[in-house]
Structures are given as structure tokens and as C-alpha cells.
Amino acid sequence: MSNKRKRIDLIYQGITYAAASVAVIVLSMIFIYVFTNGSGLLNFGLITTDYHAKFYNSGIQEVDQFSTAPRPDNLGEDTYYSEKWGIALADSEDREGKLVITVEYVSEDSPLKNLMYDKNSEDEKPIQLEEGDILGTIKFNDKGSALSIYGAKNMLDELDEEDTFREMVFYTKGGGIRGSIITTLYLIGLTMLLALPIGVFTAIYLNEFAPINRFTNILRSMIEVLTGVPSIIFGLMGLAVFVPLTVKYTPADSGNIISGAMTLAVILLPVIIRSTEESLKVVPDAFRQASLALGANETQTTFKVVLPSAIPGILTATLLAIGRVIGESAALIFAIGTAIKDDISIFGKSTSLAVHIWSLMTDEPANIELASTIAVIILIIVLALNLLVKLVSKKFTKKFD
Amino acid sequence: MTEIKKQITRFKKKFNFNSKKEVIDFLVRTFFLLSTILSASFIVIIIIFIAQKGVIPFVTDNDGIGRVNLWKFLTGLDWLKGTAFKSNLYGVGFIIINTLYISFFALLISMPIGVLTALFIAKIAPKKIAEFLRTVVELLAAVPSIVYGLFGSGLILTLVYNLAKIFGVQSKGGNSVLAVILVLALMILPTITALSEVAIRSVNKDIEHGSLALGATRTQTNFKVVLSSAKSGIFSAAILGLGRALGEATAVSLVAGNARSGPSLAFFEITSTLTSTMLQGLKETIGIDYDIRFSVGLVLMVVILFSNLTLNFIKKKVGNVDVK
CATH class of the missing domain: 1.10.3720.10 (MetI-like)
Incomplete structure (x- = not known):
């Protein structure tokens, strides 16, 4: 081999190395981007709190014992503490850059924790001021209100002078994703309930019962075509078929979780059918013949001999399908809608995690931080599912020799 | 129970089945065929329903706004002239x-x-x-x-x-x-x-x-x-x-x-x-x-x-x- 040839070969090989590195770079860039933007908000509270802030107008009962808790050591420099009321307040900015007062700490014996009631509820049920809440206004009986625009220090000073107040306006921080997580779980459950039986039965029919003829071929290719249809088209179908259907037969009055699950089920059918069929194909014919020869009928053979061998395939299909449900956005935007909700009903609108991101990104201004946090959660789940699929198919695939 | 048994016997006679097992086989097979036809029908449903809704702007007068001209729609260089709800x-x-x-x-x-x-x-x-x-x-x-x-x-x-x-x-x-x-x-x-x-x-x-x-x-x-x-x-x-x-x-x-x-x-x-x-x-x-x-x-x-x-x-x- 000439030296020139060697050099040229090396260059060609180098090009393939460079091309292959693109995939690695892209994947790591996606990870780094999403994690650096999203990890700031990532905590357990996020998945248990509501998205929409809740407003409270609270009154207070007569206080006979004020707080005695000393200032906790872990409070920051610019946090103001009132020993009398047992709360710590700080100035901060919300996402739109407006100044707000956040509650940093509430002591156990604080009157604001034990003696407040909700003025808007009929039976004046007790409520508590909690850490993370945002304080709006405190209205007093005999002097002007303390407003949040004058800052945390002013508000605490005003509060310290008094022994009671007429009304405290505060609201929860919001920005949680509890509702979207519940919706996503509903969607996964309902979609699987619809798609798994139909998909598995179809795969069994195509692989076990179907005669080899034109009709079977047409059925097969009609299912095959579904794989190439973009998800937004499935969304349009959901809007045109499943939404009217659910509106007619359920209490729903517009896009809802059931119509979304039906749409997703159609998207997932080809995935489930193909994966199940693959695993049915590797079951040797000798198994079927042996079962039939022992006097079992076709049904028994299918359910007791063939299907158990297909379990890993069905499991793989289920895992892949769950990943698709979590990641799907375009179809659900049409089939359910984009309104982020906290109280979830399967007959009502709400967003899955992916659509939640879309809603946040199309808002003005876009909430990239929370969107990235949700993306982190989605990425971790989807990638874990994919690795799990690899493990399952490696471990459970029976080798028939 | 006897009622069901009678039904099965009648069913067997009608389709020339020899045993209960064959009846079950037939039912299961039909059921599986039906799911397959359902799976395959979705592509048809997609095309029919989207086409049915998609042609509405071209064939009706859209509540008085007027029919959308198909040729102008396919060759147009502006998404929407005029304002939404008022223009075709x-x-x-x-x-x-x-x-x-x-x-x-x-x-x-x-x-x-x-x-x-x-x-x-x-x-x-x-x-x-x-x-x-x-x-x-x-x-x-x-x-x-x-x-x-x-x-x-x-x-x-x-x-x-x-x-x-x-x-x-x-x-x-x-x-x-x-x-x-x-x-x-x-x-x-x-x-x-x-x-x-x-x-x-x-x-x-x-x-x-x-x-x-x-x-x-x-x-x-x-x-x-x-x-x-x-x-x-x-x-x-x-x-x-x-x-x-x-x-x-x-x-x-x-x-x-x-x-x-x-x-x-x-x-x-x-x-x-x-x-x-x-x-x-x-x-x-x-x-x-x-x-x-x-x-x-x-x-x-x-x-x-x-x-x-x-x-x-x-x-x-x-x-x-x-x-x-």
C-alpha cells in the first residue's frame, strides 16, 4: 500500500469519526442545556404543588399568646424576622420582574400558623401561612394598609406595632406540575387499556390465524401505513372523530383526557402490533404442532402456548408505548387542548407534561426555566424506559433452538 | 344454562361445528379478525374524516363569508388576507x-x-x-x-x-x-x-x-x-x-x-x-x-x-x- 493511499484512507476514516461524534455531541448538548436550565427548579415540591396560584383573604382570631421562637440561624442576611409573629419575610422578584414579598419561615407557635381563618369560605375554615407563599397586603383596623410595594421590612414593622389585623392577602407560589403529572398518568393508563388488547389481538390474528391471501396483505399494509402518518394528523383525527364521540357519550363538553387517550391509542397500535408480532414469530412451529397434537384446540394453543412466549415482546411494546405517550405533544394539543389545569377530571381539559412544556413555551414571556425542568423529568423517564427496553429484550428473549 | 346450551347447539348445527371447542375457536378467531379490521380501519377513518372537514371551506359558503377558491388556496402567497372570521x-x-x-x-x-x-x-x-x-x-x-x-x-x-x-x-x-x-x-x-x-x-x-x-x-x-x-x-x-x-x-x-x-x-x-x-x-x-x-x-x-x-x-x- 502506498503512503499516499494510506493518507487518503486515514482522511476518509477521520471523516466518519467526525460524523459519528456529531450524534454524541448533540445528545450531550441537549442534556447539558436542559439540565443547566431546569435543575434550579427541580425539587420534590414541584410535583406536589399546583400550577395556578391560589389567592387567600384571611382574617385572624384574637391572639392571646404571641410567638416566642427566636430567629432561626439559617435565614439569610436580607431576610427580616419578627419574633412577635414568628415569621420571616424577604424581598424578591417574580418571573415578570415584579417586586414581591415571600414568606421565608413561619415558626411552629406563630399565630399566623394557628389562628388564621379563610374569610372567603362559608364556615371560616382555618388556613395557614406557609413557607414559599407570597404576601400581598395586610389591612389593619385603625391605620393604613401595609402594601408589598414598600418592601418586607416596612411590612414587618407595621405588623409588629399591632396586636391584630383585619385581613391578610396572600397567595401560593404556584408553578407546580401536579396536575400535568396526574393527566399524564391517566393518559398512560387509559391508552394502554385501549391499545394493548386491540394491538395484541391484531398481532395474534396476523401471525397465528390469518390466511395468506390478498385480504390479509391489504389489512397488513393498511396498518403499516399508520406508522408513516405524522402525529399532528392523528391529532386532527382525534379532533374530528374522538372529541365529538366523547362529547356525545360522556359528560365532557370539549377535548378531554378520554379523547386524548383514544388518539394516542391509535398512534401506538402499529408499535404494539409490530413488537408483539416480532416476538410471536420466533416461537417455533413445533410448539404449536405439539400442542395441537395433544388435543388442544387453536384457542388453547394460542393462549397457553404461544402467548406466554410473546410476553417479553408485549412488555417491550408497553414500555416503548409509555415513552411515546409521555413525549407526544402535537396530537394531544388538538385532541385535548392546551389549558393547564390543577383539578383533573378525565372528562375535562388538561395538559400532559409535554403539552405543559408547549403551553409554557408559547406563553408571553416563555417560561423556559420551568419548561426545562419538566423536560428534565420527561428526558429521565423516557431514557430510563429505553434502557429498560434494552435490558428486557436482552434478558427475557427466549432462545428457541 | 340450558338456554345457553341450546343456543350453542343451534349455532353448531348452523355452521357445521362438531364440538364446543370448535365453536370457541370460531368465536375467538372472529373476535381477533374484528380487532385486526378495527386496527386497519383507522387509516381510512383518518383520511375520510380529515377530507370531509377539509373540503368544507371549498364547497360551502362558510356562513356567508364565501367559498374558498381552491386554486387560490393552493397557490396563494399570503396565509390570510383580511381579518380572521371575516375573510376567505x-x-x-x-x-x-x-x-x-x-x-x-x-x-x-x-x-x-x-x-x-x-x-x-x-x-x-x-x-x-x-x-x-x-x-x-x-x-x-x-x-x-x-x-x-x-x-x-x-x-x-x-x-x-x-x-x-x-x-x-x-x-x-x-x-x-x-x-x-x-x-x-x-x-x-x-x-x-x-x-x-x-x-x-x-x-x-x-x-x-x-x-x-x-x-x-x-x-x-x-x-x-x-x-x-x-x-x-x-x-x-x-x-x-x-x-x-x-x-x-x-x-x-x-x-x-x-x-x-x-x-x-x-x-x-x-x-x-x-x-x-x-x-x-x-x-x-x-x-x-x-x-x-x-x-x-x-x-x-x-x-x-x-x-x-x-x-x-x-x-x-x-x-x-x-x-x-
């Missing part, structure tokens, strides 16, 4: 051009990278690296499109914005043809790589051995013999990649900028695709502004069909080399 002057001509233009460039970027990566995984890389890269490609394929959209609107938009600045062009925060091309190129890369790899691996070993025996080096064989033998499979990869690029919705809509007229051919101009147009203005739930979305969906399906047919035609012309 919709046009998607420029959007069709935008969509094809963007997908073509995405494919142009993604094809060489994807095919070379596939060649690397299948033929050049050591086993461990190949296995690692295969996992990376699978994971890339599994990343949901909304995450690509988020990544695109966060990172790629900034990149394009700064690039435009270097060229002295004012871009709308980076929303541009180039941003869409880049995002789509990333999204179809795993599809193309995975399918090309399968095509490359199924090239008949005899051809390779023949080339090596004639004195060609490994690299020469890989590039000149293996790649050209796998070209039919690589073409299939391109067809699937193009399908994905044409139909991708959420990620594109986040970086396109939603141009209302066009076509947008300059790389730093804002643009719009068929899918991003469908995702626009979701607030309407009635009337022409709602139905027109189905018309755009119909156009999208036709565009995908035609581009698939064209590529399949080219694939046949390119010809097939002996593969396993």
Missing part, C-alpha cells in the same frame, strides 16, 4: 414551498452525517464504541420532539441570532429558516443513521470480499463498494427521514417565527411550515378559521404522499444491488 382569502402556496425547501435542506445536512455515522458504526468502529454509539442514536431517537423544540428555541435560536448578527442581518430573535433547518436536521439524524446502518450491514459479504481481493483497501471498499451497494436501503432511510421532517410539528412551531406570507427563501427570514400553521391560533373552535386547519392537514398528507412517491421513483431508477 386563505393561501398555502408559499407554505408548501417553505415546507419542502426546509425539509430538503434538513435532509441535505442530515444525510451525509447520518450515513457516515452508520458506516462508522457498522464497519469501522471497534465493537464497544459501536455499541455505545448505537445506544446514543437510539436515545436521540427517543428524545421527544417537544424537548428538541425547547433545545432549539433556547440554544439554536441564540446561535442563529448571533450568526445573523455576524452577517449583519437582523433576525427576529433567531426565529428563521436556518433555525428550523437545524432543528429538523437534528431530529431526523437518528432515523437516518439507524436505517442506514441496517442497510449497510445487510450488504452481501461476497461483494466486499471481491473488492478486497482485487486489492482495494478496507476504506476504499467501505466507501466505494459498501455504500453504493447499500444505496437502496439508504434511500429508504431518506424517505423516512423526509416524512418525519415534513410532518414534525411542535418543535418547528417553536422556532419558525410564523411568517404570514412568503415564500421565505433567505436563511435568516422568519418562515412557516404546514404543521406550524396548523398549530397557529388554536382559540377558534368554529367556522372557516377552524375548518381551514383540516384543509392544511389534507395538503400536508398529499405533500408527504407525493414526496414519498417521487423518492420511491428515484429509488427504483437508482437501482438495487445484490443485498442479503
Whole structure:
């Protein structure tokens, strides 16, 4: 081999190395981007709190014992503490850059924790001021209100002078994703309930019962075509078929979780059918013949001999399908809608995690931080599912020799 | 119970069944056939219902607004003349051009990278690296499109914005043809790589051995013999990649900028695709502004069909080399 040839070969090989590195770079860039933007908000509270802030107008009962808790050591420099009321307040900015007062700490014996009631509820049920809440206004009986625009220090000073107040306006921080997580779980459950039986039965029919003829071929290719249809088209179908259907037969009055699950089920059918069929194909014919020869009928053979061998395939299909449900956005935007909700009903609108991101990104201004946090959660789940699929198919695939 | 037994006996007689088992077999088989027919019917349902809604703007007078002219719709260079709820002057001509233009460039970027990566995984890389890269490609394929959209609107938009600045062009925060091309190129890369790899691996070993025996080096064989033998499979990869690029919705809509007229051919101009147009203005739930979305969906399906047919035609012309 000439030296020139060697050099040229090396260059060609180098090009393939460079091309292959693109995939690695892209994947790591996606990870780094999403994690650096999203990890700031990532905590357990996020998945248990509501998205929409809740407003409270609270009154207070007569206080006979004020707080005695000393200032906790872990409070920051610019946090103001009132020993009398047992709360710590700080100035901060919300996402739109407006100044707000956040509650940093509430002591156990604080009157604001034990003696407040909700003025808007009929039976004046007790409520508590909690850490993370945002304080709006405190209205007093005999002097002007303390407003949040004058800052945390002013508000605490005003509060310290008094022994009671007429009304405290505060609201929860919001920005949680509890509702979207519940919706996503509903969607996964309902979609699987619809798609798994139909998909598995179809795969069994195509692989076990179907005669080899034109009709079977047409059925097969009609299912095959579904794989190439973009998800937004499935969304349009959901809007045109499943939404009217659910509106007619359920209490729903517009896009809802059931119509979304039906749409997703159609998207997932080809995935489930193909994966199940693959695993049915590797079951040797000798198994079927042996079962039939022992006097079992076709049904028994299918359910007791063939299907158990297909379990890993069905499991793989289920895992892949769950990943698709979590990641799907375009179809659900049409089939359910984009309104982020906290109280979830399967007959009502709400967003899955992916659509939640879309809603946040199309808002003005876009909430990239929370969107990235949700993306982190989605990425971790989807990638874990994919690795799990690899493990399952490696471990459970029976080798028939 | 006797009632049921009687029924079964009657049923057996009618269909010439000999035993209860055969009746069960028949019922199970029919039930399975019905699920199969249901699965297969969805493609028909999709076409019928979208077509049915999609033609409404062209055949009715849309509550007094007037019929949409099909020719003007297909060739129009403005999405909507006049105001929503009042006008029937919709046009998607420029959007069709935008969509094809963007997908073509995405494919142009993604094809060489994807095919070379596939060649690397299948033929050049050591086993461990190949296995690692295969996992990376699978994971890339599994990343949901909304995450690509988020990544695109966060990172790629900034990149394009700064690039435009270097060229002295004012871009709308980076929303541009180039941003869409880049995002789509990333999204179809795993599809193309995975399918090309399968095509490359199924090239008949005899051809390779023949080339090596004639004195060609490994690299020469890989590039000149293996790649050209796998070209039919690589073409299939391109067809699937193009399908994905044409139909991708959420990620594109986040970086396109939603141009209302066009076509947008300059790389730093804002643009719009068929899918991003469908995702626009979701607030309407009635009337022409709602139905027109189905018309755009119909156009999208036709565009995908035609581009698939064209590529399949080219694939046949390119010809097939002996593969396993």
C-alpha cells in the first residue's frame, strides 16, 4: 500500500469519526442545556404543588399568646424576622420582574400558623401561612394598609406595632406540575387499556390465524401505513372523530383526557402490533404442532402456548408505548387542548407534561426555566424506559433452538 | 344454562361445528379478525374524516363569508388576507414551498452525517464504541420532539441570532429558516443513521470480499463498494427521514417565527411550515378559521404522499444491488 493511499484512507476514516461524534455531541448538548436550565427548579415540591396560584383573604382570631421562637440561624442576611409573629419575610422578584414579598419561615407557635381563618369560605375554615407563599397586603383596623410595594421590612414593622389585623392577602407560589403529572398518568393508563388488547389481538390474528391471501396483505399494509402518518394528523383525527364521540357519550363538553387517550391509542397500535408480532414469530412451529397434537384446540394453543412466549415482546411494546405517550405533544394539543389545569377530571381539559412544556413555551414571556425542568423529568423517564427496553429484550428473549 | 346450551347447539348445527371447542375457536378467531379490521380501519377513518372537514371551506359558503377558491388556496402567497372570521382569502402556496425547501435542506445536512455515522458504526468502529454509539442514536431517537423544540428555541435560536448578527442581518430573535433547518436536521439524524446502518450491514459479504481481493483497501471498499451497494436501503432511510421532517410539528412551531406570507427563501427570514400553521391560533373552535386547519392537514398528507412517491421513483431508477 502506498503512503499516499494510506493518507487518503486515514482522511476518509477521520471523516466518519467526525460524523459519528456529531450524534454524541448533540445528545450531550441537549442534556447539558436542559439540565443547566431546569435543575434550579427541580425539587420534590414541584410535583406536589399546583400550577395556578391560589389567592387567600384571611382574617385572624384574637391572639392571646404571641410567638416566642427566636430567629432561626439559617435565614439569610436580607431576610427580616419578627419574633412577635414568628415569621420571616424577604424581598424578591417574580418571573415578570415584579417586586414581591415571600414568606421565608413561619415558626411552629406563630399565630399566623394557628389562628388564621379563610374569610372567603362559608364556615371560616382555618388556613395557614406557609413557607414559599407570597404576601400581598395586610389591612389593619385603625391605620393604613401595609402594601408589598414598600418592601418586607416596612411590612414587618407595621405588623409588629399591632396586636391584630383585619385581613391578610396572600397567595401560593404556584408553578407546580401536579396536575400535568396526574393527566399524564391517566393518559398512560387509559391508552394502554385501549391499545394493548386491540394491538395484541391484531398481532395474534396476523401471525397465528390469518390466511395468506390478498385480504390479509391489504389489512397488513393498511396498518403499516399508520406508522408513516405524522402525529399532528392523528391529532386532527382525534379532533374530528374522538372529541365529538366523547362529547356525545360522556359528560365532557370539549377535548378531554378520554379523547386524548383514544388518539394516542391509535398512534401506538402499529408499535404494539409490530413488537408483539416480532416476538410471536420466533416461537417455533413445533410448539404449536405439539400442542395441537395433544388435543388442544387453536384457542388453547394460542393462549397457553404461544402467548406466554410473546410476553417479553408485549412488555417491550408497553414500555416503548409509555415513552411515546409521555413525549407526544402535537396530537394531544388538538385532541385535548392546551389549558393547564390543577383539578383533573378525565372528562375535562388538561395538559400532559409535554403539552405543559408547549403551553409554557408559547406563553408571553416563555417560561423556559420551568419548561426545562419538566423536560428534565420527561428526558429521565423516557431514557430510563429505553434502557429498560434494552435490558428486557436482552434478558427475557427466549432462545428457541 | 340450558338456554345457553341450546343456543350453542343451534349455532353448531348452523355452521357445521362438531364440538364446543370448535365453536370457541370460531368465536375467538372472529373476535381477533374484528380487532385486526378495527386496527386497519383507522387509516381510512383518518383520511375520510380529515377530507370531509377539509373540503368544507371549498364547497360551502362558510356562513356567508364565501367559498374558498381552491386554486387560490393552493397557490396563494399570503396565509390570510383580511381579518380572521371575516375573510376567505386563505393561501398555502408559499407554505408548501417553505415546507419542502426546509425539509430538503434538513435532509441535505442530515444525510451525509447520518450515513457516515452508520458506516462508522457498522464497519469501522471497534465493537464497544459501536455499541455505545448505537445506544446514543437510539436515545436521540427517543428524545421527544417537544424537548428538541425547547433545545432549539433556547440554544439554536441564540446561535442563529448571533450568526445573523455576524452577517449583519437582523433576525427576529433567531426565529428563521436556518433555525428550523437545524432543528429538523437534528431530529431526523437518528432515523437516518439507524436505517442506514441496517442497510449497510445487510450488504452481501461476497461483494466486499471481491473488492478486497482485487486489492482495494478496507476504506476504499467501505466507501466505494459498501455504500453504493447499500444505496437502496439508504434511500429508504431518506424517505423516512423526509416524512418525519415534513410532518414534525411542535418543535418547528417553536422556532419558525410564523411568517404570514412568503415564500421565505433567505436563511435568516422568519418562515412557516404546514404543521406550524396548523398549530397557529388554536382559540377558534368554529367556522372557516377552524375548518381551514383540516384543509392544511389534507395538503400536508398529499405533500408527504407525493414526496414519498417521487423518492420511491428515484429509488427504483437508482437501482438495487445484490443485498442479503
